Amino acid sequence: MGSIAVGEDAAWVTSPSDGTLWRIGTGRRPTVGAIDLARGVSDVAAGQGAVWVANPLTGTVTRIGAESAAVERTVDLEGIPRSLTLDRDRVWVALVADPTPSPSESAGLHAFPATACERVLAGKGESDLLIVSDLALQGGTRIRATQMVQAIAFVLRQRGFRAGRFRVAYQSCDDSVARTGLFDEPKCAANARAYAANLDVVGVIGTYNSPCAAAALPELNRAPGGPLAMVSPLNSFVGLTRSGPGVDPSLPAALYPTGRRNYLRVYPTDDLQGAALALFARERGRRRVYVLGDGDPGYGELLAAGFETAARRLGLTVVGRSSWDPQAGGYAEVAARIARSRAEAVFLGGLLDTNAARVIQDLRIRLGASVDLLGPDGLTPLQLLVERARxxxxxxxxxxxGVVTDRLSPAGVRFARQFGKVQAGVEVQPSAVYAAQATEVLLNAIARSDGTRGSVLEELFATEVRNGLLGSFAFDANGDTTESPVTIMRVARRGGSNRIGSVEGGVVARVLRPSPSLVKAGS
Incomplete structure (x- = not known):
């Protein structure tokens, strides 16, 4: 639920996830009605014969007739409406303005203000084009995201801030908010609107978080003069590029209102983790598998669906499928059910934050060490997994x-070594190498283009990388990379970092490259 207001003989409730405004009428027999608006609806106020709804994602406030239940007017506010209230015949809106390019130029370009982005980095003289990165630079991801920004800048400096005949400037922008330290979907959308409106911008590197990309993509897709390209180093949500088991049926079409794709990624999709673990189970001779999820359709159940789909296509026997309750105090009954199924391996689709560690403990007690337990990256950092599951x-x-740093391609290893020299003893994370590869892909496309957004986008989809930082790959028509490695780690010891995504305490058991056909819908 988003927000609730009472007035005009009804209670009005917004549902941000699906864009519905619900009307619950008063009386002896309350009535319920639904009004379809746009995803992201939040605050609501009712009075004076109307209902007003704020939508931070679209930057609008909409008036709905209380009696007609029809949209009467939508106002584009050019900002993020956070809350609203009524005062007789007036509507008051708390608004955070969209970032707008400065009227003065920096490096010959219209840059974004310091309230949203860092200063412009550029070579000598005026630049021809601007690229931006959009990452969560506050909170728990700050250290990792900051190193990604530094890797992007490192690549640009290596190339003298040039892409072929074009002089390219760079600006790093933040899509998180200080209040939570997390990415903020309305801010993601507002940033995207600003990039789209600034004709100097020809490409975006980002985002860090998949929901942020989902909020930004429709805005970039509707950019003046044609869609503005985004190349992501880390997004893994399947629905950004294609349908699949557990993906909302409206995706990915809803992200591309013009019908033209403008998003590419160098990172594997989540469901390929499930496919890789199914392949790994088969390699280990585990023919009978049980599938567990945590009930979360956005991650745990989506990965569980990917594992189950791949397992069946690989000829494994799925002996059971169920979910655990993250609020439960124990899982002895779940473990007993799995024991009765005579499973040889169990996939756990979930997070440490959804009580996966307790599930693992109870499974080990009942099943012993002879049954393989398999899980996705939601169980990292491995040190925290060991602390909780012991x-x-x-x-x-x-x-x-993806791959861990010591399993990178030769070019990737060289980059990590060179970049590491300017990291003052800080370990180079794989995410930095993925950010660098995304930058190389964008700059090479710009070099082959005529400098327009449409031409850059066309060249991105024509990309063929040979012996790059992540190996050799291209992009399919959906924007997914054709090189999708998944690393399987065996948890070997206690000790290591609790940094987000850390695999310290594990050893590489296998690097697999599952075919997307193992998980694609209809394959």
């Missing part, structure tokens, strides 16, 4: 999308 976590297998 010895029960040792010996289980956890997948990580």
């Amino acid at each position: 010895r029960a976590a040792l010996g289980m297998y956890v997948s990580v999308a």
Whole structure:
């Protein structure tokens, strides 16, 4: 639920996830009605014969007739409406303005203000084009995202801030908010509107978080003069590029209102982790598998669906499928049910934050060490997994999308070594290498283009990388990379970092490259 208001003989409730405004009428027999608006609706106020609804994602406030239940007017506020209230015949809106390019130029371009972005980095003289990154630079992801920004800048400096005949400037922008330290979907959308409106911008590197990309993509897709390209180093949500088991049926079409794709990623999709673990189970001779999820359709159940789909297509026998309750105090009954199924491996689709560690403990107690426990990267950092599940976590297998630093391609290893020299003893994370590869892909496309957004986008989809930082790959028509490695880690010991995504305490058991056909709908 988003927000609730009472007035005009009804209660009005917004549902941000699906864009519905619900009307619950008063009386002896209350009536319920639904009004379809746009995803992201939040605050609501009712009075004077109308209902007003704020939508931070679209930057609008909409008036709905209380009696007609019809949209009467939508006002574009050019900002993020956070809340609203009525005062007789007036509507008051708390508004955060969209970031807008400065009227003065920096490096010959219209840059974004310091309230949203860092200063412009550029070579000598005036630049021809601007690229931006959009990452969550506050809170728990700050250290990792900051290193990604530094990797992007490192690549640009290596190339003298040039892409072919074009002089390219760079600006790093933040899509998180200080209040929570997390990415903020309305801010993601507002940033995207600003990038789209600034004709100097020809490409976006980002985002860090998949929901942020989902909020930004429709705005970039509707950019003046044609869609503005986004190349993501880390997004993994399947629905950004294609349908699949567990994905909202409206996706990905809803993200591309013009019908033209403008998004590419160098990172594997989540469901390929499930496919890789199914392949790994088959390699280990585990023919009978049980599938567990945590009930979360956005991650745990989506990965569980990917594992189950791949397992069946690989000829494995799925002996059971169920979900655990993250609020439960124990899972002895779940473990007993799995024991009765005579499963040889169990996939756990979930997070440490949804009580996966307790599930692992109870499974080990009942099943022993002979049954393989398999889980996705939601169980990282591995050190935290071991802290919570204790010895029960040792010996289980956890997948990580992409490759760890020591399994990079030769070019990737060289980059990590060179970049590491300017990191003052800080370990180079794989995310930095993925950010660098996304930057290389964008700059090479700009170099082959005529400098317009449409031409850059066309060249991005024509990309063929040979011996790059992440190996050799291209992009399919959906924007997914054709090189999708998944690393399988065996949890080996206690100790290491609790940094987000850390796999310290694990050893590489296998690097697999599952075919998307194992999980694609209708394959």
